Amino acid sequence: MKFASSYEPGEYESDIYAAWEASGIFSPKISSLPIDDNGDGVDDRICTKSSQTFSIVMPPPNANGNLHIGHGLTVATEDSLTRYYRLRGRSSWYVPGADHAGFETWVVYERELEKQGHTRFEYSRDELYSRVWSFVAEQRGNMELQLRALGASCSWEDLTFTLDENVIDRVYTTFEKMWNDGLIYRGEKLVNFCPKHQTAFADIEVEHEDEKGTLWDIAYTYDGGEIIVSTTRPETLFGDVAVAVNPEDKRYKKLIGKTVKLPLTDREIPIITDEHADPEYGTGAVKITPAHDFDDFEVGERHNLERIRVIAEDGKMVNVPEAYYGLTTTECRKKVLKDLKDQDLLRGEKKIEHNVAHCYKCGTTIEPMLKEQWFVDVEKLAKTAIEHLENDEIRFYPENKKKVIINYLKGLKDWNISRQIPWGIAIPMFKKIDDRATDEPEWIFDRRTNLREIEKAGVKYVRDEDTFDTWFSSSHWPIVCTNWTEENFNPYYPLNVMETGADILFAWVARMIMMGLYVTGEVPFREVYLHGLVLDEHGKKMSKSKGNVINPMDLVTKYGSDAFRLGILRGRSAGLNQAFSENSVVAGRNLCNKLWNISRLIQSIVDEKESTSSESYTTENMGEDWICREINNCLEMVEKDMKDYRFAEAVEALYQTIWDKYADWFLESQKIYQNAELLKTTLETLLIAIHPFAPFVTEAIWQNLSWTEGFIATSKWPVKLKYDPISAEEFENIRIIVSEVRTTLQGLPGTNNAKKYNLLYDKDSLVEDNQLLIRALTKVPAINALEGAPRGLRLALANHELYLDVPAKVVEEYKDALTEKILSVGRELDALNLRMMNPNYVDKAPAHLVKETRDQITEKEQLIDRLKQQLELI
């Protein structure tokens, strides 16, 4: 095959991915079944487990949607790790996933139904479930194709969908265990309820926003007086069961224990004391509505108060006087206010700013609603998780997140796992409907959720209509993706690393840790790497409403998959929300093209030399030793950066080495002396080293090169190159000389100086021996031995006797620049001398630093001498 003059990703990427996939190289090589090769009855995988495997699972993208830029970062990060460890020889398993995304998908589907003029209430739960299933099935596939386009080297036959049978099975097993352990309870609690979506939300799914509101003062009367309470929700007064005042509040001391008449009703309610009442706020007296307010619920618990529900799930009034019955909360508020005013009980109103909870999908105000729900008692789970975290069993990147997650777990409230939507895993609980069977428990666990009714021992039960909170099932992710079981040892569990967004640290990571420990007794992963949000180029959050959303697929199409991966990893570090810049993707694209052309050049040299394939090379000149040293340094940096999850730094090191060192110095030098075997080895080394980040272009090159075999994706991580360190260091002198020649020529008056002036050397074997090379790198027309007295312009930085053969007239024009240079070196010298004159520095600083300073002083002094010689030559 031939190398075109530029790399066109579109021509290679899909074919390459298809070839990888067809060859099965992304499947892990170690079976998940027990192996006992030596017949000692012990599973042989146990001893070598951690050093031989690498496992990572994909946070499942929504099966129903397209990938966004955050997924792009996720894949770039996770796949780089996977490919790196695969090259390092580990049996690597990257398990892909798809999320049924319970609520997200439900919202989309319900909108779809509305468009068709239907509502969910026309169908049974089971009908809805199968309808959404088909809906998602139609959409699925998009997301998987996009993951392939990003180069994700995952094991597709292991793709796990969150509604797969084994997932449901595992979730039921856990639930059953929790039920038997008494960790599951049915409780009447206030939940965040969205009246539009008719479902409860976890606290974490609710968004709080500041809003303008009104605080009304209402008079609650008693015989011979009244107490004024302040409220933002007058319509809930029908649910009031008490008025609370602060025990320290002197104003109301006398009223404690009295009863007052609840306005617009005949009911009498007591005046109680509770810390919750803030004397500073409003009138200091607060109405207590346990069924419709979170704080009041707690006050009610403390004082054992009744909970009166006055708002139904559809957002309409119930359990209220006839005149208000069936009104919406808004209508009811109006009427209550009007009626209070008519009865002269409304004593004032004040505009305030307060924080209101909203549904994160539709923006509807969340109604705290009293509901029977399934809860997980999290106390023990959280406690165990904290113990293991404090025991440093999981390493976090960034480190500080460990503290944050422990802090969260310490204050964790019981977990409401019921959701009132059909799209999800059915809760496997059945309620007794046979009242005569009084000895039987009210609720029983049963896996047969495909049935609406079951019969056990002659008693009939009906299935709970609710489904699980998605986090309940996804907290099993490391367990279900690796097919962990109670019976067999699994070499892929715990995962080596969990990679995900820092924004779901609480919702997901914390729950996976609790669940992993509960189910398997082990932490589910050894390390956690959290990435931040990808912000737009101005550092703002991407959102549809702002119109600043960037589609990763557009970038892949425009610049190639590798360019996207290199670009998105650049300038990014763990846990931080950082801006995205298309420029970085452009730089990535350019690097791919550079790699392509480097390979093209090397292939042409190899062809020309008809190099017979031999494994070893010998270095023959300084540049060759030098590049081996630089490549070794680069490998070391990449290895360390990968261990520390410093992807941006690893990419940076490779970029600098490939471009600045390999292409601009080494390959240029190879235009004089060519070492085909070394070129082959060094190219392979660099291609493999950057393969984790740029899989497609490196594979495309690998397949085009005449001497390589197999896939680069499954090649071996390179060993360090052998070289002569003294020779390598000598090449630095050449670099210094070349750089100075270039700089000086650019600084001289006139243009095209490189072609005008020759370089003269005096008794210098380094320059004499490397004339060709220096000429090629500097472009000077000739390099000659100096004859007679020194002339022209002496090069001062390089510690060699070198002169540019420049006419006196030109040097004269350069004089000012030279004088300025002498002054600036003089200033640096002064600073160094000042440091040495400080006795504390000489006494206290480490000896090697003091010596370094002394050496620098000597160097500067010599440099000034040489610069002065330049002046004298004029």
Next chain:
RNA sequence: GGGGUUUUAGCUCAGUUGGCUAGAGCGCACGAUUCACAUUCGUGAGGUCACAGGUUCAAGCCCUGUAAGCCCCACCA
């Protein structure tokens, strides 16, 4: 209210145990040119490291405080 985090060149970011004469990419300026690559090569100009104190021989880095931004959690009847 609690917690976290950021502030370094025009822009986006490195700077890991204090040794810095503060780096990179992009952008900018100047120069080169067809023999791997204009998705190129060479050279250069850009910085009171947010601010104020402190510790130290030495502070971008450590400590105290201030300011501005961002994120998360809790919550205001």
